[in-house]
Amino acid sequence: xxxxxxxxQLDSGLALAILIGFGLLWVAFxxxxxxxxxxxxxxxxxxxxxxxxxxxxxxxxxxxxxxxTLVAPQLAYQFGIWGMIGYSMAALGLILFAPMAARxxxxxxxxxxxxxxxxxxFGPTAWAVFMLISLFYAMGWLVSLGMAGGILxxxxxxxxxxxxxxxxxxxxxxxxxxxxxxAVIATDFVQSILILVGVVIIxxxxxxxxxxxxxxxxxxxxxxxxxxxxxxxxxMFLFNNIFFGxxxxxxxNVWWSRAFAFKGGVGKKAFLTGGLLWLPIPIVTGFVALxxxxxxxxxPSADMVGPLVAAKLLGSIGAVFVFVVxxxxxxxxxxxxxxxxxxxxxxxxxxxxxxxxADSDTLLKANKRIVIGLGLLTWLLCLPKVATLGALLNFxxxxxxxxxxxxxxxxxxxxxxxxxxxxAMALGIVSGLTLYFVVGFYVxxxxxxxxxxxxxxxxxxxxxxxxxxxxxxxxxxxxE
Numbered sequence: 001x002x003x004x005x006x007x008x009q010l011d012s013g014l015a016l017a018i019l020i021g022f023g024l025l026w027v028a029f030x031x032x033x034x035x036x037x038x039x040x041x042x043x044x045x046x047x048x049x050x051x052x053x054x055x056x057x058x059x060x061x062x063x064x065x066x067x068x069t070l071v072a073p074q075l076a077y078q079f080g081i082w083g084m085i086g087y088s089m090a091a092l093g094l095i096l097f098a099p100m101a102a103r104x105x106x107x108x109x110x111x112x113x114x115x116x117x118x119x120x121x122f123g124p125t126a127w128a129v130f131m132l133i134s135l136f137y138a139m140g141w142l143v144s145l146g147m148a149g150g151i152l153x154x155x156x157x158x159x160x161x162x163x164x165x166x167x168x169x170x171x172x173x174x175x176x177x178x179x180x181x182x183a184v185i186a187t188d189f190v191q192s193i194l195i196l197v198g199v200v201i202i203x204x205x206x207x208x209x210x211x212x213x214x215x216x217x218x219x220x221x222x223x224x225x226x227x228x229x230x231x232x233x234x235x236m237f238l239f240n241n242i243f244f245g246x247x248x249x250x251x252x253n254v255w256w257s258r259a260f261a262f263k264g265g266v267g268k269k270a271f272l273t274g275g276l277l278w279l280p281i282p283i284v285t286g287f288v289a290l291x292x293x294x295x296x297x298x299x300p301s302a303d304m305v306g307p308l309v310a311a312k313l314l315g316s317i318g319a320v321f322v323f324v325v326x327x328x329x330x331x332x333x334x335x336x337x338x339x340x341x342x343x344x345x346x347x348x349x350x351x352x353x354x355x356x357x358a359d360s361d362t363l364l365k366a367n368k369r370i371v372i373g374l375g376l377l378t379w380l381l382c383l384p385k386v387a388t389l390g391a392l393l394n395f396x397x398x399x400x401x402x403x404x405x406x407x408x409x410x411x412x413x414x415x416x417x418x419x420x421x422x423x424a425m426a427l428g429i430v431s432g433l434t435l436y437f438v439v440g441f442y443v444x445x446x447x448x449x450x451x452x453x454x455x456x457x458x459x460x461x462x463x464x465x466x467x468x469x470x471x472x473x474x475x476x477x478x479x480e
Contacts, residue, residue, distance in 0.1 A: 010319045015157035018323055019164075023171040026331065030175025030183035040363040043180035044112070044343045045261040050185060052270055055262045058185040059274030061192035061332035062254060063094060064281060073306030076286030077299075080219070084286025086238035090245030094275030097249050101259040101267030103411050107472045114256035115348035120472060121410045122418035129425045130406075131348060133251060133399045138341040139381065140396040142374065145334045146382035152326050155299075155307040156319050165382045168327070172334040173375035177368055181261060184335045191328035196277075198325030203284045205313045210291045218293045236442045240397065244445035247400030250407050254340040288313075342370040397445030398432025404449050405456040413460060414467040420459025428452035 010018075037043045050058075075083035108117060114134065119127040146165045153164025175183050249255050259267050289305045292298075295312050299305045307326060311319040346367040351358050358366070402425045409416040432448025 010157040010323065012157055012159050014320070015153060015159050015323070018320065018327075019153075019167045019171075022324075022327060023167070023174075026171055026175045026187055027178065029187060030177075030179035032179075033183045033186055034179035037180050037182065037364075039360045040346075040367065041360075042182070043364055044339070044346075044367060045257060046181040046185055048261055048263075050258075050262045050266065052263075052266050054185050054189055055258070055266050055270035056273045056277070057192040058188040058258065058332075058336070059094060059255075059271050060277045061188040061195065061329075062336040063090070063249075063274070063278050064192070064195050064329045064332060072282040072285045073289030073309070076289045077292060077305045080290075082235060082238050084283050084289075086241045087282040087286065088279055089238065089242045090248075090282070091275045091279040092242060093245040093247075093249035094271050094278060096246060097255055098268045098271035098275070100250070100408075100411060101255075101262070101271050102265075104256065104259040105262070105264060105267055107411070107469065108260070111256075111260050111472075112347045113344050114251065114253045115344055115352075117256070117407075117410070117472075118421075119348075119352075121467065122406070122416075122421045126406070126418045126422040126425070127348075129422050130251070130403060131344075133403055133425065133429070134253060134344060135341070137248070137252065137396045137400050138337060138344075139378070142334065142337055142341070142378040143381045145330055145337070146378050147385060148330050149327075150382065150385065151304060152307060152323065152330070155304045156311055156323050161385060162383070166379065168330055168334065169375055169379050169382075172331055172338060173371060176335045176338045177371050181257070181339050184339050185261075187335065188332045191332040194328045195281075195325055195332070198321060198328075199281055199284050202288060202310045202313065202322070202325070206288050206291050206309075209313055210294050214294055215287075215291050219290055236440075236446075240442045240444065240446045242446075243401045243404065243449040244394070244397040247397070247402070247404045247445060247449065251400050251403035252340070253344045254336050257340045257343055338371055338374055341374055342367050345370050345374075394441035394444060395436065397441070398429050398436055398448040401432060401445035401449040402426075402428025402452045405453045409456050409460065414469070415460045415464035416456055416467075417459055417463065417465040420455055420463065424452040424455035424459070427455060 034043075041047060072084065072087045075087055077083070079086070104111070104117070108120075111117065115127060115131060118130040146169050149168030150161035150163070150165030153159050153167070154161045175187065179186075255271075262270060285306055288309050291313070292305050292309050295309060297305070297308050297312060299308055307322055310322040314321055346363055350366050350370070351363060355362065355366075406416065406421040406424050410421065428448040428451045431451040432444040435447045436444035
């Protein structure tokens with residue numbers, strides 16, 4: 001371990017104290033907010049009554065994940081300018097989902113999950129493929145968040161990876177279990193404030209202590225390719241990441257559950273505002289990573305570069321500050337993903353396949369058990385730490401990008417049938433994964449989206465259907 005890394009580290013006792021303090025705070029908050037949960041609607045969708053301020057905060061904070069605080073610096077460190085700009089383009093997912101959220105709420109006022117939409121619109125085969133995509137992606141994201149907790153703690157203190165990973169999982173499972181989506185959204189509001197303030201302060205210190213001209217000079221001399229706007233792999237990453245980010249949001253029940261939970265008329269404004277607020281954050285965190293060369297920091301793993309640079313800039317007090325900011329970012333995403341994935345499994349798995357007559361109380365109990373099960377499974381999968389965060393997440397790009405066009409056509413065009421929607425998702429995944437291994441991770445999502453689009457267009461023009469939008473209105477309320 002280098003001297004620069006040692007300078008950035010927290011005392012193990014202080015790191016544990018921060019973990020315990022935050023853990024107790026969020027768990028108590030979750031218990032307090034969850035006292036009024038009486039039904040599955042209250043627990044899973046916060047009573048379908050979330051206002052604009054909380055809606056905007058949860059949209060932005062949920063999207064500020066381990067990716068934004070750890071992977072964005074990693075990609076800037078590896079790909080330079082296009083790395084940070086490319087990652088910021090993931091904001092397009094939130095921005096483009098804004099009108100979709102209004103459409104979803106209007107079509108399915110009593111809807112519960114993204115699976116409800118796919119099953120009603122395209123039938124059981126497409127639903128089965130979509131569930132595979134959703135669950136695979138959800139587990140990949142959960143594992144990346146658990147890994148990020150371990151990486152954070154091992155980067156900023158002399159505690160090991162497994163301690164940090166276990167701690168963040170335990171804390172998030174506990175307060176999500178106690179409070180449901182109400183606790184998730186309320187803590188997101190607080191966490192979004194901490195994150196925004198923290199990112200601004202870290203960037204200011206970076207400019208003040210190192211300087212833009214010094215960073216530019218050192219990068220030009222030591223790694224000039226990072227400033228090359230014609231860097232081929234980085235350009236491919238830019239476009240690939242746009243489709244990856246859009247696919248992540250369009251398909252995920254994390255965002256569909258919010259569309260159902262927000263008050264009428266709130267979703268469109270909240271997602272648009274959240275996307276615009278999120279847009280500059282990867283650029284700022286990526287810029288900080290470029291200071292690693294000037295500071296003489298050589299991280300043992302590229303996904304550690306962000307916390308190490310920030311802690312070096314701010315000193316021992318800064319390490320505490322960075323810890324709190326990144327912890328908030330991780331928790332704001334993990335809790336949302338635990339809640340949304342447990343809802344999906346409860347409604348589309350347990351209720352749909354195992355217990356169709358389950359009432360609200362039965363579903364509420366099942367949902368809580370599934371939250372615990374997801375936490376345990378994630379912990380087991382995080383134990384080996386088999387890949388870097390960037391590699392792990394980009395593997396799922398082929399899956400999520402394949403769902404972009406079936407969802408868009410499904411929401412706005414009555415001609416796409418279930419047969420072609422299923423083929424578009426399945427063949428999109430196959431082509432994306434093939435190119436992931438043959439070419440690289442930076443082409444998986446874009447190739448998957450392209451193949452999926454071509455199949456959807458073929459279905460619309462060669463074998464059009466005539467879906468009746470009234471079918472959604474007639475669908476039985478799944479929360480009954």
